[in-house]
Amino acid sequence: MQLITKDYCMEMTRYNAWQNVQIQAAMQTLGEEGAAADRGGFFGSILGTANHLLWADRIWMHRLADWPDPKGTPKSSTTLCPTVAVWGSERFHTDGLLREWAGRLNNLDLAGELEWTSTDGTRTSRMPRGRVLTHMFNHQTHHRGQIHAMLTAAGCAAPVSDLILMPR
Template sequence: MIDKTYVTTMARYNAWQNSQLTAIVTKMDHDALIQDRGAFFGSILGTLNHLLWGDRMWLNRFGADVDAPARGDTTKLTPTIAAWSAERFQVDGRTTIWAKGLHNIDLAGDLSWYSGGHDKTLTRPLALCVAHFFNHQTHHRGQVHAMLTAAGQAAPVSDLVFMDDNGA
């Protein structure tokens, strides 16, 4: 289904996208970031927090050196964009380290975890879970992209094919 090249490419893409978003959102005022824009997670900061929460949760499940976040309101993981930015940078670094340390054989087999949302233990193919991890990031960054555009901000380039070999 997927291999290490896919995982490392998507880790680079994730960091590139988050770096571009950080450059935009750190210049916005707090009220604009927490304004309810009718998105599934409400605001720009709420959506960015949910994405960070999900990344931490999945990386912990994958055995990366990341603490799993507490259950609760995933939109309130960090209170400010400065706090989000610092944690986002750390998690992107951990994602890159995890991806580079993988071997193709590591993607074989199943992953089992307890899902609080489903209140039971789930088991799925690990490769599918990893593909979901990156798809989840892209999905919610697309929502942020739309909210930034609606807020009058210049949204970043998000096309994977335009990422250079350095992830920029």
């Protein structure tokens, strides 16, 4: 039985894009300094965490769909985009590509296993594609939750993040 479907992937890429638009708007209210300020998050700042998410989406899509390799490591990912404006442009483009990818999926794309090598080249992993996709979407939600907490602590009106409240 295949639990991950094309419809699930389409819904999650739409949710991701909706969240990222809201995050960019919130980051803009902080300004560049505020977005880049170390707020004690796992990746330091709001912008650093947003950069990590963008990089992670690209590395997973490199593995899943032969997108260009974004290079780097999780640690170096925090400096992917130097400003909120650059991040917003890159994020918008990547979210569009993610939604196009999801729209083209078929059952064969979601079946079988994926094998990849870690970004530092030290280990090879293999697991079912459905589990990898679940991880990718869960990873997005996890780090957006960190961004949400940092935005709230910075006094921003944090984005609405409940999936059930996403506009149709």
